[in-house]
Amino acid sequence: MKKGARRYNENSRTRLEDMDKPPNRGRHNLYAPRYWPTWLGVGALWCLTRLPYALQVRIGRQLGHLVRLVAARRRHITRVNLALCFPERSDTERQRMLVENFASMGIGLLEMGMSWWGSDRRLKKLCSIEGLEHLHKALEGGNGAILLSAHFTTMEIGGRLLSIYTPFQVLYREHKNAAMEHVISRGRESFTHNAILRDNLLGMRRSLKQNIPVWYAPDQDFGIGKGMFVPFFGIPAATITATSTLARMAHSPVVPFVQTRLPGSRGYRLTLLPAMENFPGNDIEEDTRRINATIEGCVRKQPEQYLWAHRRFKTRPEGERSFY
16 A cells, blocks of 8 residues: 555544534434434334345335325426436436436435444445545545535445445534434444534535545535536536635545445445546636536436435526426
8 A cells, every 4th residue: 555545544533533523513302202203213214224135125115105105396306307407318217217216215214224323344245346546546645535426315325335445524414303413413423433514614624634535515506605507417507616616725636436226235336436637727617517517427327316306406597487
């Protein structure tokens, strides 16, 4: 192993433990009656994660089908997104994609439990990894690496599996339900050690300066105030520009990372691609276009596993009507 990668592996976990924890989330009576349904759901999820993996996948698919039948709003959003992004597909093909997408979301729910409570030994049997050498090479520069990812339904399990091979930091977004927030934060901190508030560029920069990778997924619509309109599947989409800004601030390479749920309950494949060349460039808009193009390329390879239920095109240019 090269010197830079060795220095990273030997010191990263100690550095992670030294970093500040997320801000105090406030005091809550987590066992108040209003949280009892949450705890019942968490308990049921814990029990399901004790089952064989293939059975979990089958249960997850059925759960996803149930959600598809009752969640009319999310079904509508997904249908609109698929029509916008895959106009070349027939209605029948897009309907099949919608059905598979909800099945994937259902499986993703059980994967959350696997991520929080599954052992390394059990999970490692379910995955393979390609391109880890690209991350090691990126870390030789001593400025960490930005793991460019996207909101796939496999996002939680992808992070858990990657943690078996390398430590990293993940961005943090507080859950509105205090009991659920407690479960999620404890589960994630068990394999990431810490989390960074999603708007905390200085916190991300500090992690990168300590040669710790930061997982970053900039593919959601946070409004035009935090970004600009650049194409995503050929449609102007409000996209945050922080990837380019952070890479420039910290002099960190951007390494695309994606996880894939394999068919037939065969587990997962983790893929790390070579660091993006000449990034960031001199034009932040061009940088953001490249980011969206990279993510789009990953989504096209496995569209059924992307989180289409999110209103990715919620913010529209002035005078343009909402798609939803």
